[in-house]
Amino acid sequence: GAVVSQHPSWVICKSGTSVKIECRSLDFQATTMFWYRQFPKQSLMLMATSNEGSKATYEQGVEKDKFLINHASLTLSTLTVTSAHPEDSSFYICSARPEEAATSYEQYFGPGTRLTVT
Amino acid sequence: GNSVTQMEGPVTLSEEAFLTINCTYTATGYPSLFWYVQYPGEGLQLLLKATKADDKGSNKGFEATYRKETTSFHLEKGSVQVSDSAVYFCALSDRNQGGKLIFGQGTELSVKP
Numbered sequence: 513g514a515v516v517s518q519h520p521s522w523v524i525c526k527s528g529t530s531v532k533i534e535c536r537s538l539d540f541q542a543t544t545m546f547w548y549r550q551f552p553k554q555s556l557m558l559m560a561t562s563n564e565g566s567k568a569t570y571e572q573g574v575e576k577d578k579f580l581i582n583h584a585s586l587t588l589s590t591l592t593v594t595s596a597h598p599e600d601s602s603f604y605i606c607s608a609r610p611e612e613a614a615t616s617y618e619q620y621f622g623p624g625t626r627l628t629v630t
Numbered sequence: 631g632n633s634v635t636q637m638e639g640p641v642t643l644s645e646e647a648f649l650t651i652n653c654t655y656t657a658t659g660y661p662s663l664f665w666y667v668q669y670p671g672e673g674l675q676l677l678l679k680a681t682k683a684d685d686k687g688s689n690k691g692f693e694a695t696y697r698k699e700t701t702s703f704h705l706e707k708g709s710v711q712v713s714d715s716a717v718y719f720c721a722l723s724d725r726n727q728g729g730k731l732i733f734g735q736g737t738e739l740s741v742k743p
Contacts (some may be wrong), residue, residue: 518673546731553736553738554735554736555735555736556674556731558731561728561730605674607731609729618676619676619723619731620676621673622673624672624673
């Protein structure tokens with residue numbers, strides 16, 4: 513149980529285009545999903561927290577107009593990187609918190625999406 | 631603010647050696663503590679957790695004890711295997727900050743046969 517998927521697993525796009533990454537909780541409902549960015553050999557940086565049916569909360573320094581997050585249902589959140597540039601190339605990871613995990617704040621992570629902008 | 635500090639890697643050990651990866655934290659409240667593992671090319675997997683002081687989390691031979699007095703959550707394993715080679719992340723979650731996970735910088739472990 514507690515499986516989170518991401519699609520695509522890797523994507524290459526041209527500079528100036530937009531790319532959408534999906535995060536799905538496959539066997540549980542998640543009122544809260546998180547989006548992280550990971551640079552090579554570095555830790556995960558939280559970008560934003562999304563709650564189903566409401567606007568995402570972005571961490572300081574993260575451009576919300578560039579990284580659009582939509583949490584349209586209890587099992588799906590999407591991250592759209594708009595007008596991508598080479599510096600946006602990174603490993604993007606989502607996580608989902610099951611409703612029943614509210615007391616321990618566990619999160620289950622997706623396998624990540626490798627974005628390369630050329 | 632809350633933070634997590636891990637020992638720097640990479641750590642290289644021979645198979646069956648004893649492993650310790652140090653983790654200390656700073657938190658204003660009473661956080662839950664986690665160890666996550668990331669195998670090459672994969673996402674993070676929860677390895678173990680502890681939700682209150684003196685709790686011991688354990689899984690797959692790994693264990694860590696929530697020490698409030700030393701604000702530590704060191705990861706240990708008595709006998710590592712080649713298959714344990716991965717990056718290990720210590721993390722905390724504080725409900726005063728909406729349950730966000732704050733990660734340490736990660737420690738790369740390489741186990742040689």
